[in-house]
Amino acid sequence: MCAASLHWTGPDGQPAHALWRSEAGVPAHQKVVLADDTMPANTAYKLACEGTALLWQGDFQNARHLLQALTRRLAPPAGHAASKGKGSKGKQPPEPVNAGQAFNQHRQNLAHRARILGMLLIPFNADHTIPLRRAPDVKQACQEAYGADGTANEPYVASLRELLGLIGAHEWRKKGVAIEALKGKGSGRIHAHYGVFSPVRGEYVDLVQQAPLPAGVQEAVDVGTGSGVLAAVLASRGIARITATDQDARALACAKENLHRLKLDKQVKVIEADLFPPGQAPLIVCNPPWLPARPSSPIEYAVYDPDSRMLRGFLAGLKAHLTPGGEGWLIMSDLAEHLGLRGPDTLQGWIKDAGLRVVGKLDARPRHPKTQDASDPLHQARAAEVTSLWRLAAA
Known part of the structure; x- marks a missing residue:
C-alpha cells in the first residue's frame, strides 16, 4: 500500500492534508482541488486528464454518478468497435499487428483509464466512515483490505474507484x-x-x-x-x-x-x-x-x-x-x-x-x-x- 500525505487548499483558503492510501501503489497526487455536486462532468474530465485530482465534498451517490460520466468520456478499450468514442482525442494508436502488440496496447489502455478514473477522491475518517451525504457503511470492506487492526491512525483519502473495488471484493468474499x-x-x-x-x-x-x-x-x-x-x-x-x-x-x-x-x-x-x-x-x-x-x-x-x-x-x-x-x-x-x-x-x-x-x-x-x-x-x-x-x- 502507498501511504503518504495528500495536500490541498481547504474551502477557507487554509492548507489542509490527510493520509493518502492506495493499494495500487499510486503516489500521492501533487495537484488536488475540491469538487462537489456543482462541478460539470466535462470540467471534471478536463482536470483529471490534466493530472489534477478531485477531492469530493458533495453527495456520495453523486460522486458515483460523476465516476460513471468520466468512464463514458474515456475512449473504449482497444478492440471495441467504437474506437473513436467520445472523449478520445488526437491520433488513434495504430492497429496492433500481432497478439503481443494487442496485449501491450490493451494494458496501456487499461492503465490510462485507471489513471483518469483514479483522480476522483473520497475522504475518510480514521474509523473508515465517510463524511459525505448518503455515504454507505464501508467499514468492514476497508478493515478487510487495510489490515487486521481495522482502523487508521488518522483521517485519510483514497480514490472512489479503489473504494468500489474494496466493496466488490467484500461482497465476493461474503458470497x-x-x-x-x-x-x-x-x-x-x-x-x-x-x-x-x-x-x-x-x-x-x-x-x-x-x-x-x-x-x-x-x-x-x-x-x-x-x-x-x-x-x-x-x-x-x-x-x-x-x-x-x-x-x-x-x-x-x-x-x-x-x-x-x-x-x-x-x-x-x-x-x-x-x-x-x-x-x-x-x-x-x-x-x-x-x-x-x-x-x-x-x-x-x-x-x-x-x-x-x-x-x-x-x-x-x-x-x-x-x-x-x-x-x-x-x-x-x-x-x-x-x-x-x-x-x-x-x-x-x-x-x-x-x-x-x-x-x-x-x-x-x-x-x-x-x-x-x-x-x-x-x-x-x-x-x-x-x-x-x-x-x-x-x-
Whole structure:
C-alpha cells in the first residue's frame, strides 16, 4: 500500500492534508482541488486528464454518478468497435499487428483509464466512515483490505474507484465461490480475500481433482497456495498431510480461514515460504501466475509473474524437493504462448533444463465468458487458450 500525505487548499483558503492510501501503489497526487455536486462532468474530465485530482465534498451517490460520466468520456478499450468514442482525442494508436502488440496496447489502455478514473477522491475518517451525504457503511470492506487492526491512525483519502473495488471484493468474499470438488466439506465454497486470486476459473481446479495421484501418496505440498483451494482439493482426495506455502500475508490469512471453514485445517498446515518448504514430498503442486509480465500494482502479482520468476523457480527447485518416484504438478495456461509473451517451446525447454521429464498431461478448455466475447481485444488468444496440468518427474 502507498501511504503518504495528500495536500490541498481547504474551502477557507487554509492548507489542509490527510493520509493518502492506495493499494495500487499510486503516489500521492501533487495537484488536488475540491469538487462537489456543482462541478460539470466535462470540467471534471478536463482536470483529471490534466493530472489534477478531485477531492469530493458533495453527495456520495453523486460522486458515483460523476465516476460513471468520466468512464463514458474515456475512449473504449482497444478492440471495441467504437474506437473513436467520445472523449478520445488526437491520433488513434495504430492497429496492433500481432497478439503481443494487442496485449501491450490493451494494458496501456487499461492503465490510462485507471489513471483518469483514479483522480476522483473520497475522504475518510480514521474509523473508515465517510463524511459525505448518503455515504454507505464501508467499514468492514476497508478493515478487510487495510489490515487486521481495522482502523487508521488518522483521517485519510483514497480514490472512489479503489473504494468500489474494496466493496466488490467484500461482497465476493461474503458470497464465496462454490467448488464442485469440495462438496460435502463445510459450505464447499472458497472465500477469497481482497488481493487474493479467486478460483472463479474452475478448469484448473478440476484438473487437480481429476489427475491420478501417485500410488500410496500420503503427503503433498501446495506451492503458492493463494486462497488454499488446491490444498483443500488435495485434502478432500484423502491426502493425510499437506503443507501449503505462500509469501503474501493476505494469502496466508485467506488460506487458513478457508481451510478452517472447510474443516480441513488438521490435514493442511499453512506456512510462510518463498516457494518450497524444507524437506521433500512425493507430490508437489504449483499454479503460478500465468502471464510473464510486470504487474502494474501489488494486487496484480496473482496474475503476472515478472520474467516468469515463480514458474522458473518452481521448475528449478522441484527435483531437489521430490522424494524418489514423486511427481510435481504444474498447472499452467498457454495464454502467454498465444500472446507471444513466451515462445512455444520455452516451457518444455525449462522442464528439460531442470532435469525433469513429462510423465503425463491433462488439458482443459477455459469456460469463462471472455472466450466468447469477440469485442475483447485479446479474444483470438483467449479462444485458443488451453489450461494444462503437467505431471513432472525427475529425468
